[in-house]
Amino acid sequence: MILDVVSIFPEYLAPLDLSLIGKARREGLLDLRVHDLRDFTHDRHHSVDDSPYGGGAGMVMKPQPWAEALAHVAASGAHGARPRLIVPGPGGMPFTQALARELAEEPWLAFACGRYEGIDERVYEYAADELGLEVSVVSLGDYVLNGGEVAVLAMVEAVARLLPGVIGNAESLVEESHEDGLLEYPVYTKPASWESSAGVTRAVPPVLLSGDHGAIAAWRHQQRLERTAARRPDLLHSAAALTTQDLAITAAQPSDAAELTTLQRACWVSEAKANDTHDIPPLVESVDDVAHGLLEWQTWVVREGGRLVASVRARSHPDDPATWQIGRLMVAPDLQGRGLGRALLAHAEAQAPSGTAAYWLNTGTRSDRNLRTYRKAGYRVQPGEGAFPGTVDLLKRRR
Numbered sequence: 001m002i003l004d005v006v007s008i009f010p011e012y013l014a015p016l017d018l019s020l021i022g023k024a025r026r027e028g029l030l031d032l033r034v035h036d037l038r039d040f041t042h043d044r045h046h047s048v049d050d051s052p053y054g055g056g057a058g059m060v061m062k063p064q065p066w067a068e069a070l071a072h073v074a075a076s077g078a079h080g081a082r083p084r085l086i087v088p089g090p091g092g093m094p095f096t097q098a099l100a101r102e103l104a105e106e107p108w109l110a111f112a113c114g115r116y117e118g119i120d121e122r123v124y125e126y127a128a129d130e131l132g133l134e135v136s137v138v139s140l141g142d143y144v145l146n147g148g149e150v151a152v153l154a155m156v157e158a159v160a161r162l163l164p165g166v167i168g169n170a171e172s173l174v175e176e177s178h179e180d181g182l183l184e185y186p187v188y189t190k191p192a193s194w195e196s197s198a199g200v201t202r203a204v205p206p207v208l209l210s211g212d213h214g215a216i217a218a219w220r221h222q223q224r225l226e227r228t229a230a231r232r233p234d235l236l237h238s239a240a241a242l243t244t245q246d247l248a249i250t251a252a253q254p255s256d257a258a259e260l261t262t263l264q265r266a267c268w269v270s271e272a273k274a275n276d277t278h279d280i281p282p283l284v285e286s287v288d289d290v291a292h293g294l295l296e297w298q299t300w301v302v303r304e305g306g307r308l309v310a311s312v313r314a315r316s317h318p319d320d321p322a323t324w325q326i327g328r329l330m331v332a333p334d335l336q337g338r339g340l341g342r343a344l345l346a347h348a349e350a351q352a353p354s355g356t357a358a359y360w361l362n363t364g365t366r367s368d369r370n371l372r373t374y375r376k377a378g379y380r381v382q383p384g385e386g387a388f389p390g391t392v393d394l395l396k397r398r399r
């Protein structure tokens, strides 16, 4: 990747000679060229700024040195190639990991580091209209720096580390804050128990020493959710933070029928795939069918941020009141795997009338995920075909 930086303080960019970015430059992965804006001035004082038209505080960067500097940079490309021009400034679009990824796809970036109150607006027009550059004003955050150089250091580092070969361990790029919209989990290293100079001992969370990779992954995911909720709630879709602790389970209303129909279809697609059939009631029922089901069953729903995200229903078996039938246990696909289904199942069991001797469930013969969940919850598969073709029944004695 080619990087050109124009600044009145070229020395400010010296840190880009260090560490992994410096190594990438030496290895030829990055061709970073820093230009002094004052080299494009023609007066004795090498002046780059002047007072603003219309009055106001501070100084504005003059168009002529910038135009010459940018023309010089743009002319350095082979075969009519043009850099994408990034102008750091607090009035720009936010610099995010997504923008870093986008910029990492560009073969050539040029950065124009403004100072003072900014660059004369006609420079932006000139760069776009006469040099044919795509111009993006980009802000590091909602605060004001003295100039664009610090922002360029940050942006170049964030972009360059995404280039192939710059970071040794590509996996570490994936498991990072912001890569998938969540903040990173906390990390620990030896010793497992560490004593501070004040004599306070702090242990590494035991799950990390357990060797149980599934439990470690679940713990880390939970930590990421909790951290994101605490520090950056703006990043979190409200439902994504939903845990079993804050689950509000309420009785379904007739007006929930349409949303339940939608949720059923979303949840039973995987069942259709696993069992190789679309002939499954929850997939094909109409809103009226679902509304009718609400009259025959007790149904509970979970809402998060107004969205219906999970549900279960139950009733006493019509021919055997000692059996409590549980069905339509569903959790929105994006929220599965965090215990909501298990919590809803426990809720449905807890609603059984006092004469109940057993809980009954039914699922597809090949619905491995459901079968695993139900077995874990104490259900046992009954011999023979279940109540519907291609299904099995499961029972759990009430204690």
Ligand code: ADE
Residues within 6 Å of the ligand: 088, 089, 090, 138, 139, 140, 141, 142, 143, 144, 145, 146, 147, 148, 151
């Ligand atoms: N120049 C001054 N403030 C800035 C900011 N917040 N981001 C990028 N460049 C800047």
